[in-house]
Amino acid sequence: MSFNNLQLIEPVLQALSKEGYTKPTPIQEKSIPPVLQKRDLLGCAQTGTGKTAAFTIPVLQLIHEQKKATQFLQHPQALILTPTRELAIQIGESIEAYGRFLNVKHTVIFGGVPQHSQVQAIRRGVDMIVATPGRLLDLMQQKMVSLSHIQYFVLDEADRMLDMGFIHDVKRIIAQLPTRRQTLFFSATMPPAISKLASVLLKDPVKVEVTPVSSVVEIIQQSVYFAEKKNKQSLLIHLLQDRSIETVLVFTQMKHAADKLAYKLNAAGIRTEAIHGDKSQHSRQRALENFKSRKTRVLVATDIAARGIDIEELTHVINFDLPNVPETYVHRIGRTGRAGAEGIAISFCDQGEKPLLSAIQKLNRRAIPVVNGHPFDMDSVHNSINKVPSASHVGNFKNIGTAGRDRKLLKQRTY
Numbered sequence: 001m002s003f004n005n006l007q008l009i010e011p012v013l014q015a016l017s018k019e020g021y022t023k024p025t026p027i028q029e030k031s032i033p034p035v036l037q038k039r040d041l042l043g044c045a046q047t048g049t050g051k052t053a054a055f056t057i058p059v060l061q062l063i064h065e066q067k068k069a070t071q072f073l074q075h076p077q078a079l080i081l082t083p084t085r086e087l088a089i090q091i092g093e094s095i096e097a098y099g100r101f102l103n104v105k106h107t108v109i110f111g112g113v114p115q116h117s118q119v120q121a122i123r124r125g126v127d128m129i130v131a132t133p134g135r136l137l138d139l140m141q142q143k144m145v146s147l148s149h150i151q152y153f154v155l156d157e158a159d160r161m162l163d164m165g166f167i168h169d170v171k172r173i174i175a176q177l178p179t180r181r182q183t184l185f186f187s188a189t190m191p192p193a194i195s196k197l198a199s200v201l202l203k204d205p206v207k208v209e210v211t212p213v214s215s216v217v218e219i220i221q222q223s224v225y226f227a228e229k230k231n232k233q234s235l236l237i238h239l240l241q242d243r244s245i246e247t248v249l250v251f252t253q254m255k256h257a258a259d260k261l262a263y264k265l266n267a268a269g270i271r272t273e274a275i276h277g278d279k280s281q282h283s284r285q286r287a288l289e290n291f292k293s294r295k296t297r298v299l300v301a302t303d304i305a306a307r308g309i310d311i312e313e314l315t316h317v318i319n320f321d322l323p324n325v326p327e328t329y330v331h332r333i334g335r336t337g338r339a340g341a342e343g344i345a346i347s348f349c350d351q352g353e354k355p356l357l358s359a360i361q362k363l364n365r366r367a368i369p370v371v372n373g374h375p376f377d378m379d380s381v382h383n384s385i386n387k388v389p390s391a392s393h394v395g396n397f398k399n400i401g402t403a404g405r406d407r408k409l410l411k412q413r414t415y
Helices: 010-018 026-036 051-070 085-098 116-124 133-141 158-163 167-174 192-201 229-239 255-267 281-292 326-333 351-364 404-408
Strands: 041-045 078-081 106-109 128-131 152-155 182-187 206-210 220-226 248-251 272-275 298-301 316-319 343-349
Touching (some): 010 051, 010 085, 026 041, 026 182, 041 051, 051 078, 051 152, 051 182, 078 167, 085 106, 085 281, 106 116, 133 167, 158 192, 182 192, 229 255, 255 272, 326 343, 326 351, 343 351
Parallel strands (some): 041 182, 041 206, 078 152, 106 128, 248 298, 272 298, 316 343
16 A cells, blocks of 8 residues: 555645655554544554654644635644653654645644743744643643644653653643544553543544554564673673674663763763753754764663654664563664664663563563673573563574674573
8 A cells, every 4th residue: 555545635645755655654554544534543553663654644634624724723723742852853853744845834842941932933823733741731831822722632652651750741731622622642552541541532533553562573683681780881892892783772771870871881982872851952862863873873861761762774772771661672672673674672681680571571472582601691590580481482583783702602592
């Protein structure tokens, strides 16, 4: 199927062609037609599936056609609510690209920067607002933004809103929306609190599910290295001696750990930058641009800061610290292996993280191949980790981005 089969108007098709897009992803194929029919939609899709285009394209078209019929709209018609500034900026860039030939104005509002330019954009008049909850509530309380005419409401990354503690802010914003509206609800996972919120917000929704969260993208090659916590830093430097690792996104649990690791890698001659919630918006954007342009080889990030990072041809993801929530592992490694490209995901596991590894493998119903014999291998791993029930071995495991001798040492053990 091509975008030509999705009831899209010529200016949208022209913009997509200019971006080099001809074939929709599964979530785009399933979502765009019902959204254009003004149906509510519940989308469950993990990162990297193309869901941003799945909601921005049809909403742009609906607003364009509405403006064409009425000539002028005095108030914002669409609100896209998203958890992080990076994701908000990314969505804004998508709207810019897909709507370049449409008469639809938008603005992006988020915290961490002065509000003046954002307020001025709203005063000049916009059709679409992309916002993070905190700054939007601030502007609403200042009477700078009114949601009374919103016809299209998109709640993106709902599960991350919950994880970040934004759910109460989201509910306060929803309370100010018109009762009659079209709602598009997207979440990578559906914990009970999110399912309950979806049931309240949506009216007879079309349900779209693409790649269940418990299944990791098959094309991503995964491996795990066992090492004591104190040796993880040395192990990472050891792996990065392999110059075939051109770009790598490294995940840590804590902000201070991200800064410390970036400092140590730079000291070892490896160009590295860190992003997390305490960094200014300017420094985060600069770090992302340097990483995308490959001026920076390694980007160290926390989960919250990494939300919204969409980098083409990202070859490697390394879990320096394993996540506490198994689903987060899927989100992390989904940053690589996008659009059919191969991806490599490496995880470090210390003694205290063994239960986290077990939970990840149980969620994904597969074992992660273990690399043995590396210089920082733990001695007692074989007898101290429980095997994962029903986990299948992964065969034909090739280049995992380590030095050649480490690749030869890879053994198919199940833990």
